[in-house]
Amino acid sequence: MELNGAQILVQSLKDEGVEFLFGYPGGAVLHLYDALFHQQDIKHILVRHEQGATHAADGYARATGKPGVVLVTSGPGATNAVTGIATAHLDSIPLVVISGQVPTPVIGSDAFQEVDMVGITRPCVKHNFLVKDVTKLAETVKKAFHVATTGRPGPVVIDIPKDITDPSIKVPYKYPRKVSMRSYNPVVKGHRKQIKKAVDLLLSAKKPMIYSGGGVILGEAHKQLIEFTRLLGYPITNTLMGLGSYPATDKQFVGMLGMHGTYEANMSMHESDVIIAIGARFDDRVTGKLDEFCPYAKIIHIDVDPASIAKNVMVDVPIVGEVKPVLETMIEMINQDERRPDKKALAKWWEQITKWQALDSLAYDRNSDLIKPQYVIEQLYEVTKGNAFVTSDVGQHQMYAAQFYHFDKPRRWINSGGLGTMGFGLPAAIGVKLAHPKSDVACVTGEASIQMCIQELSTALQYKTPVKIVNLNNRYMGMVRQWQEFTYESRYSHSYMDTIPDFVQLAEAYGHVGMRIEKPEDVRSAFEEAFAMKDRTVFMDFMTDRTENVYPMIEAGKAHHEMRLRVPPGTPVDRELA
Amino acid sequence: MRHIISILIENESGALSRVAGLFSARGYNIESLTVAPTEDETLSRMTLVTWGDENIIEQITKQLNKLIDVVKLIDLAEAVHIERELMMIKIKTTDETREEIKRMSDIFRGKIIDVAANSYVVEITGPSDKLDAFISAIDEASIIEVVRSGPTGISRGENGLRL
Ligand SMILES: Cc1cc2nc3c(=O)[nH]c(=O)nc-3n(C[C@H](O)[C@H](O)[C@H](O)COP(=O)(O)OP(=O)(O)OC[C@H]3O[C@@H](n4cnc5c(N)ncnc54)[C@H](O)[C@@H]3O)c2cc1C
Ligand SMILES: Cc1ncc(C[n+]2csc(CCOP(=O)(O)OP(=O)(O)O)c2C)c(N)n1
Ligand SMILES: [Mg+2]
Numbered sequence: 087m088e089l090n091g092a093q094i095l096v097q098s099l100k101d102e103g104v105e106f107l108f109g110y111p112g113g114a115v116l117h118l119y120d121a122l123f124h125q126q127d128i129k130h131i132l133v134r135h136e137q138g139a140t141h142a143a144d145g146y147a148r149a150t151g152k153p154g155v156v157l158v159t160s161g162p163g164a165t166n167a168v169t170g171i172a173t174a175h176l177d178s179i180p181l182v183v184i185s186g187q188v189p190t191p192v193i194g195s196d197a198f199q200e201v202d203m204v205g206i207t208r209p210c211v212k213h214n215f216l217v218k219d220v221t222k223l224a225e226t227v228k229k230a231f232h233v234a235t236t237g238r239p240g241p242v243v244i245d246i247p248k249d250i251t252d253p254s255i256k257v258p259y260k261y262p263r264k265v266s267m268r269s270y271n272p273v274v275k276g277h278r279k280q281i282k283k284a285v286d287l288l289l290s291a292k293k294p295m296i297y298s299g300g301g302v303i304l305g306e307a308h309k310q311l312i313e314f315t316r317l318l319g320y321p322i323t324n325t326l327m328g329l330g331s332y333p334a335t336d337k338q339f340v341g342m343l344g345m346h347g348t349y350e351a352n353m354s355m356h357e358s359d360v361i362i363a364i365g366a367r368f369d370d371r372v373t374g375k376l377d378e379f380c381p382y383a384k385i386i387h388i389d390v391d392p393a394s395i396a397k398n399v400m401v402d403v404p405i406v407g408e409v410k411p412v413l414e415t416m417i418e419m420i421n422q423d424e425r426r427p428d429k430k431a432l433a434k435w436w437e438q439i440t441k442w443q444a445l446d447s448l449a450y451d452r453n454s455d456l457i458k459p460q461y462v463i464e465q466l467y468e469v470t471k472g473n474a475f476v477t478s479d480v481g482q483h484q485m486y487a488a489q490f491y492h493f494d495k496p497r498r499w500i501n502s503g504g505l506g507t508m509g510f511g512l513p514a515a516i517g518v519k520l521a522h523p524k525s526d527v528a529c530v531t532g533e534a535s536i537q538m539c540i541q542e543l544s545t546a547l548q549y550k551t552p553v554k555i556v557n558l559n560n561r562y563m564g565m566v567r568q569w570q571e572f573t574y575e576s577r578y579s580h581s582y583m584d585t586i587p588d589f590v591q592l593a594e595a596y597g598h599v600g601m602r603i604e605k606p607e608d609v610r611s612a613f614e615e616a617f618a619m620k621d622r623t624v625f626m627d628f629m630t631d632r633t634e635n636v637y638p639m640i641e642a643g644k645a646h647h648e649m650r651l652r653v654p655p656g657t658p659v660d661r662e663l664a
Numbered sequence: 665m666r667h668i669i670s671i672l673i674e675n676e677s678g679a680l681s682r683v684a685g686l687f688s689a690r691g692y693n694i695e696s697l698t699v700a701p702t703e704d705e706t707l708s709r710m711t712l713v714t715w716g717d718e719n720i721i722e723q724i725t726k727q728l729n730k731l732i733d734v735v736k737l738i739d740l741a742e743a744v745h746i747e748r749e750l751m752m753i754k755i756k757t758t759d760e761t762r763e764e765i766k767r768m769s770d771i772f773r774g775k776i777i778d779v780a781a782n783s784y785v786v787e788i789t790g791p792s793d794k795l796d797a798f799i800s801a802i803d804e805a806s807i808i809e810v811v812r813s814g815p816t817g818i819s820r821g822e823n824g825l826r827l
Binding site for chain 1: 673674677678681682685689719722723726727729730732733734735827
């Protein structure tokens, strides 16, 4: 079969099984757009800003495990995509981003809409390619998908000069079935000897902790994690990225750990004697002060990326490999072992943890006349019966969602953890809804974050992706205000805006339904009403208590056992708000 | 400690900037970096001199290995190895100093490869500290220009860095 470059790209994507292409046209990709015009298999989703394309593809990838695919033009189209690429990079999300480039002969001449996309994205991709020869195009696409989806996943950019897609140059086409790269061979199975060492350590533990993260979700290993955790009877905590990898409503789950994790999760980490980290990367939001991180624990670490191991925290038993096969081997070894976990020690340990839990570190004032953001999330959880896909933006609302929506299944909690990208939530929700049209999709956001990609409301209408936007409107960049309150004596430097749009009217102008909710007693009925409108995007603007803060909190430079807790009710709190 | 890391990398455009970019992005030290094609034209060989404590060096080798284009690498400091650097040094000469410089160059097994009315160019190879020693043995004021290749290295014995 002879095809031109543009056709080769489109055909390669088909052969790769791509369903959706999130994109935006421009000069350098017009040949490609023309090739897209002649086919129906791949559905092109026209976003309103290239950042939206990357986040939507990212949301699709997080919700399905399949790579998200993006097409943007050169220059401004490419640079607009960078924030989304970096977002996917830090959370290890597989994306293939195709950017147009100026024609090969003029590369480097400051041609119209030329940027060095390979150079710009180098530090925020897993890998990138500049295609210089049309006969290598299909192979490059194959390699890009291979690299993006295997090992530690991540975004891959393919930069394609316009002359490569020239319709008049045809070459033979064959999509490679397999690809092998001598320089890229990610480890799959862990070393048995290391796994055995880990089992020995685990079975000798008196105060064990399981600390698991996004790697369990990325590696589709939640079933193995559940089996492993139940087999041992040990307490388990999840990172922000790991939520849903273990059922949050299970009694062995002690909540999220880290900066805004529960008191019990952080105290258990601090006091533990054996910690097994599973697909988690000891991020600074998790460890707090490194010198005082888990001072009594021996640490086992399973990670597919050797560079994640011993990066921030030294570990005693490193295991390089994918979570799934490693846990399978571990379960098998434990089952064959005569030793069992120390029942007496474990009972004592759980007794201690129960005491920490009794402190109820997530408690908030339930008798307020104002809408508490936590209450909104609780109601969202109840009305959707815990089954919704929940995307989020970045800020206090993100933490409330993580703390109060109890995720029992993987891939339901979709947020930007590593880069913390405001503007992620809405386009991601559109990507999720395309992947799961029958499921409820909610986007928890704040009045500041939502304005960063609000233009995608228009995309949501065009492609009929009815998502429910839950705007926790505190008239503040709440997370920034909270830090200013705690560390800058409440000098609220530019953490609020003088003008916030009327979101109800705005939603309606975009062709959606807008609702404003001002009283706690209206929260539930608003959700019921909104979720009953199956085919409408609904913007729910909840006017929440503007003074509310996220608790508990490990402040900067503090360790796990030094959490700042909410001031007990009844203590007068005197806060003047600007 | 100082480490010499030898890397086999795909001979693709941009491979060098991936390595250099990694060092600047992650704040690793880099003392020198040399690159040249190998007998296999699809591969380049880089020699990189860096320093840091054990943990940093471990991260550096892991991060380098993580680059998709890196095929293989070794930390030469982990094995017995030979290290060589080439230096060409241009030195001002006078009738009185010519003989002395010639003698010094002989002691260091150097070669005078250019002779002009008022200058010599001396070529010396050896471990970097030998080149340092030569420089300090020469009157500083007489040095016009120094060009050094940066060290390259190879392990001793029959094992080699190859595919
Ligand atoms: C406002 C804000 C507040 C935050 N507060 C918190 C907080 O309180 N607590 C918290 O936990 N986080 C918090 N975060 C998120 C934090 O910044 C990190 O994103 C998060 O902690 C990282 O999660 P993780 O360790 O699970 O790693 P991920 O980023 O999910 O990385 C996954 C790890 O697993 C590995 N991996 C991938 N696939 C596999 C596989 N198949 N097999 C084995 N290993 C694999 C990867 O190599 C990587 O090391 C916050 C973020 C924001 C924006
Ligand atoms: C693109 C981007 N810019 C700035 C920040 C820093 N930042 C983190 S949270 C936040 C405020 C978010 O405000 P809002 O969306 O209203 O959420 P709230 O905290 O009030 O719930 C800011 C500015 C960021 N994370 N992302
Ligand atoms: Mg806000």
